[in-house]
Amino acid sequence: MGHWGFSYIGCIWLLMLILPNLAWTRCKPQGYSAEGESRVLLAMERSGEVCVSLFSVCFSDYDLRPFSPWFFWLTGSFLLMLMYEAWWIRYFCSGRTLADFYGSFWGIPVAGASLLVLAFLLLAIYGRVLWLGLSSILLGIGHIGIHLRHRRSLSSRPALFTPGGKGPSLR
Numbered sequence: 001m002g003h004w005g006f007s008y009i010g011c012i013w014l015l016m017l018i019l020p021n022l023a024w025t026r027c028k029p030q031g032y033s034a035e036g037e038s039r040v041l042l043a044m045e046r047s048g049e050v051c052v053s054l055f056s057v058c059f060s061d062y063d064l065r066p067f068s069p070w071f072f073w074l075t076g077s078f079l080l081m082l083m084y085e086a087w088w089i090r091y092f093c094s095g096r097t098l099a100d101f102y103g104s105f106w107g108i109p110v111a112g113a114s115l116l117v118l119a120f121l122l123l124a125i126y127g128r129v130l131w132l133g134l135s136s137i138l139l140g141i142g143h144i145g146i147h148l149r150h151r152r153s154l155s156s157r158p159a160l161f162t163p164g165g166k167g168p169s170l171r
Contacts, residue, residue, distance in 0.1 A: 002129040005060030009074075013123060014056055016081050017116055020088035027092060029101045041145040048139025052120050055135055061127035073126035080119035087111045102151040110147040117143060 056062070062074075087105045091112070094100040105111035117140035124133035 002055075002059040002061055002127070002131060004058060007057055007060050007062045007127075009062040009064070010056035010059070010123070013062075013077075013081060013119065014053060016085060020085065020092075023092065024088075027096055029096050029098045031098055032101070037146055038149065041142045041149070043142070044138050045142025045146060048135055048137075048142055051135035052132065052139050055129065055132040056120065056123065059127060059129050059132070061129050062123055070126055070128075073122050077119045077122035077126060080115050080122065083108075083111070084115040084119060087115060098150070098154050102147055102154060110144060110151055113140075113143045113147040 064074075083106065090105065091100050101112060102110055105115075108114050117136055120139070121133060121136040124130075124136055
């Protein structure tokens with residue numbers, strides 16, 4: 001269920017999440033708009049963000065401990081966070097189109113949403129903290145749901161998400 005206490009691993013994961021998102025506020029994709037987003041999905045996303053942020057730092061169960069098979073969950077979570085950072089690097093080095101933002105990365109659909117949700121879910125499994133696991137699922141339903149809806153709306157209008165309709169595929 002979790003032991004109260006500060007988690008440096010949770011703090012590192014949050015920094016890996018927050019820093020590129022802060023940079024994104026200055027480098028949004030051309031044509032980006034949050035208009036028309038489902039209020040239900042948005043409420044789930046926001047609630048999940050708050051809970052994931054809180055539960056990832058206030059339980060010490062995520063910090064390193066002697067090696068056991070559980071360590072593979074932490075390793076998987078870390079690899080997913082590294083992939084999330086690589087996805088951001090690709091986005092910032094690209095033309096910053098909506099296709100870049102909502103597209104797949106290494107075969108993972110809507111990677112900007114999927115990778116971080118999976119990373120926090122694996123972190124919850126490693127720490128055996130139910131609250132972070134449930135929060136990750138809540139975040140995933142909202143965040144991935146919103147990204148999928150944006151992606152679906154773009155795929156029928158290619159000229160709106162890349163200059164001249166050329167660029168990375170949304171598939």
